[in-house]
Amino acid sequence: MSDPLPPDTPPSDFIRDIVAQHVAENRYPGGIVTRFPPEPNGYLHLGHARAICLNFGIAREYRGRCNLRFDDTNPVKEDLEYVEAITADIKWLIAGWADHCLGVKAKGDLPNAQTLDGQRDYYAAPAAAGATATEPFFASDYFEPLYQFALELIKRGKAYVCDLSPEDTDLYRGAPDKPGKDSPWRNRPVEENLDLFQRMRAGEFPDGTRSLRAKIDMASPNVWLRDPLLYRIRHVAHHHAGDSWCIYPLYDYAHCLSDYLEGVTHSLCSLEFVVHRPLYDWVLEALGLPRPLPHQYEFSKLIPSYTLMSKRNLLRLVQEKVVSGWDDPRMPTLAGLRRRGITAPALRRFVIGTGITTYEGTVDIAVMEHVVRDELNRTAARRLAVLRPLKLVLTNIAPGDVVPCQATNNPQDENPTTRSINLTREVFIEEDDFAEVPPPKYFRLKPGGEVRLKYACIIQLDEIVKDTAGAITELRCTAQLDTRAGEPNSAKKVKGTIHWVSAPESVAAEVRLYDRLFTVPEPGAEADFFKVINPHSLDVVRARLEPALAAAQPGESFQFERLGYFTPDAVDSKPGAPVFNRTITLRDTWAK
RNA sequence: UGCCUGGUGGUGUAAUGGUAGCACAGCAGAUUCUGACUCUGCUUGUCUAGGUUCGAGUCCUAGCCGGGCAGCCA
Known part of the structure; x- marks a missing residue:
């Protein structure tokens, strides 16, 4: 495949501006690390493609790394099947472009304990080059360090075990315009919290009876700061971590710390997480961690016109059998787009070309169609095919005779190659390319008209043969063989050129x-x-x-x-x- | 009527106080052994009202309109 055009000039956007500034001031001496954190509970789609290209794009522009990390903190919704599918989709999308930036680790690797400024610290390094048996990162690999961090939070008086039921927790939270009120368990002594949390982990309590909560501010105008839950009890096995846990961390707690553990510097997500950012920062700051902290930056989702994007709606299309499955070529999933024939370079060009902003709009799907055509025009070999065949007999070519013709494989190539195709007495042309009663400006075959058969010669229509019902069964024409390439009349012009295939050879x-x-x-x-x-x-x-x-x-x-x-x-x-x-x-x- | 956030042609995106540019779409034409590609030209925009300034899409104030947030989902 030839190089994508236009030349791969790094895009510019507000996030890259921030990264560039951080690089300039050497804010992250360890280098730039981003991450793409899908939850393995569905298929990747066009919207994810933008996030993938942003995160991997920044990694490659700054010689950094982008970790594929499964955000698998909710075992009841997730499945191993999605881990495989998502990994394959990502590798397909970044192949030949950013695969060298893909952070993967040796299978089974866990964060390495390090000591920095006398405090416990973790850093999951990517697998060494040449390592075999690599796998993506998993938030569930960090359950143990996450648990230790929770213990630390409790010791610092910043988290407590709450005995409120899920329903009461909701009630106590209040509403966006009404402050919540403190949980009766909010001021439990540290020792009691420690004991209870350890027993939560040990499996002593049923689902939903207790939770670990951050102690922040029940009156905060930001509801996500009203003592958010950090851990819930779930007596279920985990698709990656196995059955060693019955408490699972929630997104807001696990995500920022997973970023930290992996040395992520720029944690990029979509706009709905803006209100979560104070919590992201709170957790990291509450722990007093030694390394430079990661920060979250948000950008708007990509919503293309004429398509549905939410997992829920996509699922309905599958369930109602409007489409044949998640990889139906009409689906905006990466699997569907790939099956449809949309190439990874075209997809990348599309999502990168639409840019990164915080404005939520709809991208005209015609932009994607344009880059796909542009990409394929350069790379795809030309072939002749007739979709709705109409028989045409060239009466001056004898049955069994073949007239070899040279067809260009791709006129866009610098030095186009050719292949040989045979013109025969009977050929098929496109139904659409003949009109007994032609509309104005019709350039194709019509009564009394001439047209060129692509790569072959000009033909003229002599006779329309119909069956008793009046349907056209065949067209009888004369081939002007001296209008072939290299023949004396090859320069003869006709307004229309149509495609065809040999009847016996097709x-x-x-x-x-x-x-x-x-x-x-x-x-x-x-x-x-x-x-x-x-x-x-x-x-x-x-x-x-x-x-x-x-x-x-x-x-x-x-x-x-x-x-x-x-x-x-x-x-x-x-x-x-x-x-x-x-x-x-x-x-x-x-x-x- | 709580908090956060955003508004540049039809769509997306630039312009970081100094000529509102690019792409897609649309329209018209040239070229063409693909009604493709390519080429040429054209139409269309700074949400509103004030203010600061020699100069405002950009800064300030007010308003208008949109999006997000109250899962033990992510």
């Missing part, structure tokens, strides 16, 4: 014509988005392909000339029974 294939899933720009704003599903988001046709396409492999992209970009379906395409997915049509200014 192969049959199923082709899936995908289009936008929704008919409105903001399906998520609709009362019922099932009512705005595009009925033509998938049309399946039996097509005829030029022979070279029979050997196509998943992961390869082709331009079917005059039609669009296509890729073999990674799931259903089989040798001898090819299935192609349409990634995107060619731009069409001739409004059909």
